[in-house]
Amino acid sequence: MSETSLRDVRWIFILLAAYFVLQIGVRLATSHSLDLDEAEQAFRSQWLAAGYGPQPPFYNWLQYAVFQFAGVSLAALSVVKNLLLFTSYLLYGLTARLVLRDKALVAIATLGLLTIPQMVFEMQRDLTHTVAVFFSASIFFYGFVRSLKQPSLASYLIAGIGIGFGLLAKYNFAILPAAALIAALADARLRPRIFDRRLALTAVVALVIILPHLFWLKDNLHFATARTLEKMTASGHASYSMQVAMGIGSLALSVISFAGLTVAVFAIVFGKKLRAAFAARSEWTGLLERMMLVFVIGILFLIVFGGAAGIKDRWLVPMLFIVPLYLCLKIEAAGAETDEAFRRFMPVVAIIMIGVPAALYGSVAAARFTGHYERLNRPYATMLGNLRQQAEPAAILAGDSLLAGNLRQDIPGVPVLSVDYPGFHPDLTGRRPLLLVWLIPPNGGSEALPPDMAQWLQGNLGASAPGMSVIDVPYFYGRGKDSYRFGYAWINQPG
Template sequence: MTETSTRDMRWIFVLLAAYFTLQFGVRLATSHSLDLDEAEQAFRSQWLAAGYGPQPPFYNWLQYTVFQFTGVSLAALSVVKNLLLFASYLLYGLTARLILRDKALAAIATLGLLTIPQMVFEMQRDLTHTVAVFFSATVFFYGFVRSLKQPSLSSYAIAGLGIGFGLLAKYNFAILPAAALVAALADARLRPRIFDWRLTLTAAVALVITLPHLFWLKDNLHFATARTLEKMTASDNASYPMQVAMGVSSLGLAIVGFAGLAVAVFALVFGKSLRPALATQSEWTRLLERMMLVFVIGILLLIVFGGAAGIKDRWLVPMLFILPLYFCLKIEAAGVETDKAFRRFLPVIAIIMIGVPAVLYGSVATARVSGHYERLNRPYASMLEILRKQAEPAAILAGDSLLAGNLRQDIPGVPVVSMDYPSFKPDLSGRRPLLLVWLIPRKGENEALPAAMAAWLQTNLGVTAPDASVIDVPYFYGRGDDTFRFGYAWINPPA
């Protein structure tokens, strides 16, 4: 082996630990406000449930547990996300080291995850449940590969953990173990690993983990799946052939969006040697190809028979996260020299590791120059601080979960109810004063109390609609006198 290929991978894991620590610091420095998925976690941490709605509860359970020890905060949200991401990269690297002889390629495969926009950018920007899917996929894949290469009770148990976590992260995760099962069964040399009694341990571990949610799902199937199915099948009343065409084209665009940058980076790093390498085969590349084929066929069946018309690139995470490892297995099978490629690869990764945190911070901080405001520019904390000087709320009714989660972060001891999540119904009858808050994104819009909030007050508390007020609060990183407008009202404020 070359000097580069014999390097230990520990420095890769140290580098990744430093990177995710940087991402943690950048998130805290960017804004105190929460984005959509972050706010959802803060809002739903008020109660523990076997299910919360269209997304399974793995991430909610994990974040709820952390909040019990740390309190609700942006730091706790960011710690959970970055620890999950670091653990995912670590497991991916360990899997790569199991099946790649060349340590340089194992390092490229691991860091190659940073060339996938969904992994490196979108997961940092706001996603939570997709992060949980990625983590679960790496747990399962590590257990699966170990069970094929070095079978043991622990390897089959790890695969079961990954399946259990994954099914509690997103329902579409199920296609990954299904694809792995079909792909292994198709290879006579791997088939004995599937017909191994230890596979019952995999199934048992997965069942135990998912059982509480399965009982909930039995009685709440429509509630859990309606919103996702609505998103997938939205086709503006198109004809069946047009819906299928829309679904297939959206799948193609999603694959390009997911894998395009990674393909470009590998082509840049390995040059002319990449194309012939992609034509080579090995036992592992054939296995991964069968897995990806089963995955794509599964989505096509969903398009043709399930009416799916819009496939999102983040939905491909449970399968296509294996792409960097797949490319490296191809390159190793072709016997490509890796020293020069490794040296070309590191500057690309350095640019990504510096550029992504800079873009995440800059997209919010440059609003003072551009006048373009993100959700993280909204001054929720400043607004609440002003209103608490009028009165200390005993409870809050918020217009939506984004607002509710942001308010919950800054007043964690007070119940916060959201209009878009009616399933959370704490008793507010004796809690006064009650603060009502809603967003008015654009000046000139209706500033009156929203009709839905007035109806909620009448139905749940028997209270008539109070007089509404507005408050203009300067944006974080605002330009000049730019402000964001909130509507608010009090029920029984103190004199």
């Protein structure tokens, strides 16, 4: 890409950089507590492994490396996520610049990602592995399109890096390069790019990147896939025909949930021009249509032959992230005028860039008025600070990974174990006292030591259930005297 072309789109990236810096600031200002995926990263950063469970380890490896240099903190978590998101938008914009001549459409395609709820809201709210999928897909898609349009050793290398990262991010990423390969092979003009000798570099690079995890996966296949398959195939006692109907229905709803708002925004911005554009075609629209078709067929195979009954919209990220670019390619193929549409589109972007951070903050801060509390309202840090006034724990056993990750953030030098994850078992010999902490659900949850914690103590330490206590700590943004209750116990473990 020439320097002039880069200047044409530079303002988009400056705007996005400012937006993601704002998101970091809002996250730090909202709450010190961690949500599910954030807590998972903090908890599992205590050790480095070739695999951790149902999700491949790319994000864990990346976050582990950052924690080694920057320490375990909410800031480190937020910076990593938003840097990945910014880089993804950057690569998406560069890809759009390769295939779109109209600079206004390049901007609309890139900023159009902000109209996808999964991308703009859910990825900021908590997701981590899905962010890694988007990042990897953006790398691969840029390398793939560049290999078709401006083939070079570097373009095939980039595509290989994207595939390697993607397969380490989520296993369902595999459908994206497969769909791209099939879609390109179907076009005689693009076929030579697939049979290019440089494609071997793509394959080798991808294999080298995923090799350590492949060795782990070979011995842990059930552990890695059982939970995902359980979620996907959960159809109760439904008949086969009902399961297929449930699967197809969930796929349709997920597609609408994922792309419906984007299509609606484009319809408002472009009006009748969008309807006319759907009849227009180009080499690039044809390629993307075939990719999306292969993707949908692949999911239908999972539904019909794999028993999938529930398709979630976030699982569609590896493919449907191309929707804004696809719509812009359609509009350009129709030769539509874009200046007026661009002027209508930018206020929508402004509303989203202001509204999403405000909604993320407001959903937590509004608890002082509504009494409805999110996980980020829970006062983990305050609770731990109060317990450390009683004694300084040498190790902590938490009731679940959410609690373990939150505790790990505020006491990074102490091993924090979780009952629900047996894969981390440091030597606790001589570590005393051991602090046990668990969550007591609101509205009358049991205050007793959870059975699985008592079982863990007996099986790992040969210790009986200790005397337990409770501590009530005010919520962050709490209403009146509302508080969250934690159960805890101390064990002076023999050396």
